[in-house]
Amino acid sequence: MTGTLDSPSIAERVRASMARFTTTERKAAHVLLAAYPVAGLETVAEFARRADVSAPTILRFVGRLGFASYPDFQKQLRTELDAQSKTPLAKTPERSSAMRDGGAFLNTFAAAVLDNISTTFANLPAAEFEAVVGLLAATRRRVFVVGGRFTDALAQYLSAHLRIVRPGVVHFDGQADNWRDQLLDVNRKDILLVFDIRRYQESLFSLAAKAEARGATVVLVTDQWLSPIARHAAHVLAARIAVPSNWDSSAAMLGLVEALVAATTDRLWDSASDRIAAVEELRRDG
Amino acid sequence: MTGTLDSPSIAERVRASMARFTTTERKAAHVLLAAYPVAGLETVAEFARRADVSAPTILRFVGRLGFASYPDFQKQLRTELDAQSKTPLAKTPERSSAMRDGGAFLNTFAAAVLDNISTTFANLPAAEFEAVVGLLAATRRRVFVVGGRFTDALAQYLSAHLRIVRPGVVHFDGQADNWRDQLLDVNRKDILLVFDIRRYQESLFSLAAKAEARGATVVLVTDQWLSPIARHAAHVLAARIAVPSNWDSSAAMLGLVEALVAATTDRLWDSASDRIAAVEELRRDG
DNA sequence: CCCTGCTCGTAACGTTTGTTACAGGGGCTT
DNA sequence: AAGCCCCTGTAACAAACGTTACGAGCAGGG
Known part of the structure; x- marks a missing residue:
């Protein structure tokens, strides 16, 4: 047998x-x-x-x-x-x-991504992470989220989740020129969360600088080489992005974002659970 | 919880x-x-x-x-x-x-994400992956990309990269109602790449069904439980999404997307390298 | 247009499986 | 040392399972 x-x-x-x-x-x-x-x-x-x-x-x-x-x-x-x-x-x-080579390629690529993530989390300062979660859980403060050419997808992803567990979440999307108008709305008690990875974008830098000048708390999520925005940021979270490809990988950064969302949701659970239920209700009706 | x-x-x-x-x-x-x-x-x-x-x-x-x-x-x-x-x-x-403990939370969360990714890549059919890369590298065909509530960020991420290495990339964003108008433009030689994870969205299903009816090749990227869209899809790529959180994790799915982009770029390198240089030129001027 | 091939689901079949009643047997108590 | 009780395996039962024959549906070829 x-x-x-x-x-x-x-x-x-x-x-x-x-x-x-x-x-x-x-x-x-x-x-x-x-x-x-x-x-x-x-x-x-x-x-x-x-x-x-x-x-x-x-x-x-x-x-x-x-x-x-x-x-x-x-x-x-x-x-x-x-x-x-x-x-x-x-x-x-x-x-x-x-x-064929497809299998080998997938394996090496996956290994690089895995390595990025484990290294990112291993080197992440727990205190810094906690501090950012604390900011995101401060529901009285508003949160403005913005990203660059490729990281804007992460900004959108973060906004989509955060918006459900708390109010006052704004995603700066579209053209960089439009940001300036919305920037007028930012004041002392607000939070600006910026994504910026290498080939750092000048438009993001000036935005962060102006937000800081207006008294907002700037949080930066960047790569291991640190965007120049770090100068204006109160908190910095760095992720590994290198993979054997012509492009960088945002997988570790996404993992980091998801960890932020999970921890924030957990901390806000009492109020967040009601909001989630309400959102589901709306989705069902709509 | x-x-x-x-x-x-x-x-x-x-x-x-x-x-x-x-x-x-x-x-x-x-x-x-x-x-x-x-x-x-x-x-x-x-x-x-x-x-x-x-x-x-x-x-x-x-x-x-x-x-x-x-x-x-x-x-x-x-x-x-x-x-x-x-x-x-x-x-x-x-x-x-x-x-409770921030450090422990990060560790368990990271472990879950890592496990998702390794499992996803280990179970990925190389032939299926290659087939999808072949479609994305067929520059004469157009590629329409669309995602759901949370996965739309992935659709955007994919589009942003793909658009640089090849022409004819369209991202269906905004309200689902707007998709219908753009759907008229889809015909036999086109490709529709759909992201859909659990709490599968009806709007995505009908969109995929109609696209298939119009003769388009439907590619589905979904979770391990497979969206119902699989019925209308020529190719299916499944990723793990479960993590110890109230939310699902799209990290493995993002890794998958990045692997697709990397492989497609590699295959198109002769033409893509010129395009990338041209795009960089435009960015510098603009 | 009809025919031929293959594919797929419905429904009935026979087998294996999980389940339960029952009685033998070993160990502790008295 | 005898009796009782709690285990434990044997054997028969019923339910669920895997299996198979058959026909509808569909695409490609003559």
């Missing part, structure tokens, strides 16, 4: 024969890989429901993978699960055949 | 009630902990044989743990397996109080 010839892992086999599957079988394949390996450990009916296909399709899927029966398939899945004790990525360092 | 405040993990529960077990039940407990959680995912008969006890003893064992049936026990086991990526921090029992 248990032939001891070590076949490639099921996940690999699925990825390799992705092209051979029919449309619905491919759906099953995606569901399995997305919720690996739990989806395959469920019953056929549950797996089928999860993938929105019929039970026979699941069986044809595992049949095409070379298994004589669904229980056989599950047994193999459990065997792999038992053998694996490393992190999923480290587990697949070299996928030899049928995997 | 944090979603992890359910009942304690099964492994913990087993260790806690170890004293209450009878002799043979304790045998089952040790076997389960030694081969956790695989032993519990097998059939009752196999579990019994492994522990060298009878099947009813296994049933009495899970009954004493508080489960109404063996399938219930297995379902809980799978849920835990899916939630925590198993090995790394499974031993830290009390994560609930971690929110």
Whole structure:
């Protein structure tokens, strides 16, 4: 029964024969890989429901993978699960055949991103982080958020979340010229949170300088080399952004933003939970 | 709240009630902990044989743990397996109080994000990734990008980069109503790249369905549970998004997007390098 | 336009599984 | 030393499961 010839892992086999599957079988394949390996450990009916296909399709899927029966398939899945004790990525360092440069590229890229994030969080001063959370949780103060060419997406992402847990969140979007008008609105008790990474933008610098001049508290989220805005910032949070690519990676910075949002939400939970419920209500009606 | 405040993990529960077990039940407990959680995912008969006890003893064992049936026990086991990526921090029992301490919170949060990313990349079908890169590198085709409430930031991020290396990139932003007008412009040779994560948005679904009906190639970037849009998508890329927070994390999804941008840039390098230089020129002048 | 191929879901089948009643057996109490 | 009780495995039951035959639906080719 248990032939001891070590076949490639099921996940690999699925990825390799992705092209051979029919449309619905491919759906099953995606569901399995997305919720690996739990989806395959469920019953056929549950797996089928999860993938929105019929039970026979699941069986044809595992049949095409070379298994004589669904229980056989599950047994193999459990065997792999038992053998694996490393992190999923480290587990697949070299996928030899049928995997072109795509696999290698993805692995090195992922490794760089992971390294960025762990380094970023490891070097993050907890006190500085806490201080920024404290500012974001001060609901009486308004928060203005702005980003650069690529980091503006992060500014938007932060605003979209923060807006739900507290009032007074403004995202400076659009042309830099428009910021000047909104800047008139900024005063002593306000907070300006700026994203700026290398190829630092002059427009952001002048904005931050003016906001500071008006008495606002400036928070800077930047890369490890620190934007010149750091001179005008009360708090600085730095993230790693280098990856083997022509572009920089904002993944670590996004992780940082999400940590800020999570911590702020937690601190404001009493009032935030009501706001979230209210927002959901509005979304349902609208 | 944090979603992890359910009942304690099964492994913990087993260790806690170890004293209450009878002799043979304790045998089952040790076997389960030694081969956790695989032993519990097998059939009752196999579990019994492994522990060298009878099947009813296994049933009495899970009954004493508080489960109404063996399938219930297995379902809980799978849920835990899916939630925590198993090995790394499974031993830290009390994560609930971690929110208090800033440093500990950052560590657990970072660990979750890291795990999401490594799992996402490990389970990513290289062929599917390559196919999407191929689409994005087809400069004659136009690319329409759209996202949901929170993922729209990712759509914007992708657009901002893609727009530099190739022409014909359109970001559907603003109100969903406005999309309809721009949809008229979509035809057979176009590509629609949709971001949609849980609390899947109906507006995105109908947009994707209509785009597919018009003959466009739909690419979906979603979470591990797969948006219903998968039904209309030619290619699906799934990322992990769960973190110990009230919110989901898009960090893994951003890493995925950046990998797409990097690979596409690389493939288009001959033409892209000229474009990038030209864009830089414009920025310097402007 | 009809035909042929393949794909997919419905429904019924047979098997395995989880479950439970019951009786044998070992250990502690009296 | 005998009796009682709590375990524990054997065996029969019922439920759920995996499996398979069949036909509808659809796309490509003649």
